Amino acid sequence: MSKSQARWDILRNAIVEKKLTGDGDSSFSNSVRRFGSFDLFARKQCNCVVNSDKPTTRKTKEECKWFSYTCQEVPESLDVWIQHPEPITSVKDVLSFNNTGNVCIWPAEEVMAYYCVLHMHKFRNRSVLELGGGSTCLAGMNVALNCKNSHVLLSDGNVKCVESLQQVIEMNTKNKNKVDVSASVIRWDNPNHYQKHEEKFDYILCADCLFFDEHRPNLVDATYAMLKPEGTAFVFAPRRGNTLATFVDLCMDKFSQVSESDFYCPLVSLKHERARKNNQHYDPDLHFPIMVELMK
Secondary structure, three states: OOHHHHHHHHHHHHHHOOOOOOOOOOOOOOOHHHOOOOOOOEEEEOOOOEEOOEEEEEOOOOOOOEEEEEOOOOOOOOOEEEEOOOOOOOHHHHHOOOHHHHOOOOHHHHHHHHHHHHOHHHHOOOEEEEEOOOOOOHHHHHHHHHOOOOEEEEEEOOHHHHHHHHHHHHHHHOOOOOOEEEEEEOOOOOHHHHHHHOOOEEEEEEEOOOOOHHHHHHHHHHHHHHEEEEEEEEEEEOOOOOHHHHHHHHHHOOOOEEEEEOOOOHHHHHHHHHHHHHOOOOOHHHHOOEEEEEEO
């Protein structure tokens, strides 16, 4: 089975077998999701989300999909509230543009978010875009809440994901002042979507978006177009066969500097080594994100 086919099997399982849970930690046969997380954030479910129309109404744990993500390694960082994706229930949802971001939080997104929290100084007073962030944009939201005076745009190519991102923004920014964050649909295969953001961002973040062969060149073009001169993009993705290598080759022809690293955070490396030794479902080729840094 190819790596991309395994990815699509996750969506099939979400409909046919209905085994997918909110945070993606469940196991199901022949799925790359058998390894769900590096546990870089402490997660806590909220069971008391208040309905604005009925202030006395409280939801049960089963009804509430909101979770707080806390980076305990950086005590001064703020919690980020995200809504774990609902299980996909229709073929229409699967066939809509790249809906894998509406299934779960992938390990690469978790790692990228953790990297951003550790390097908050990079993003202060900067414009930041997260591309293909699914329905959570955990990394982009961490930047928006923790990096002073940053301007953050969260994005995905799927309309349903962006609708969820609007809820995430509302949940995290109410009663907070001067948080400059918004969400928008940006499809890499449609220049009309990204040309209006041409040379607008100091940093672009992107996690695990390299698995579709037909969209890889589009991602390179869109990223280059939206970066400011001398801007930087951070792409986190597992090698997944030759998908990462192919992406890097495409970037070599476009960007002034391209580098990749498998040692960018001691804790992530430690978690990686422990998973290799102790988790039979862990496959570094599928689960361990390489960091690619692109400079325009």
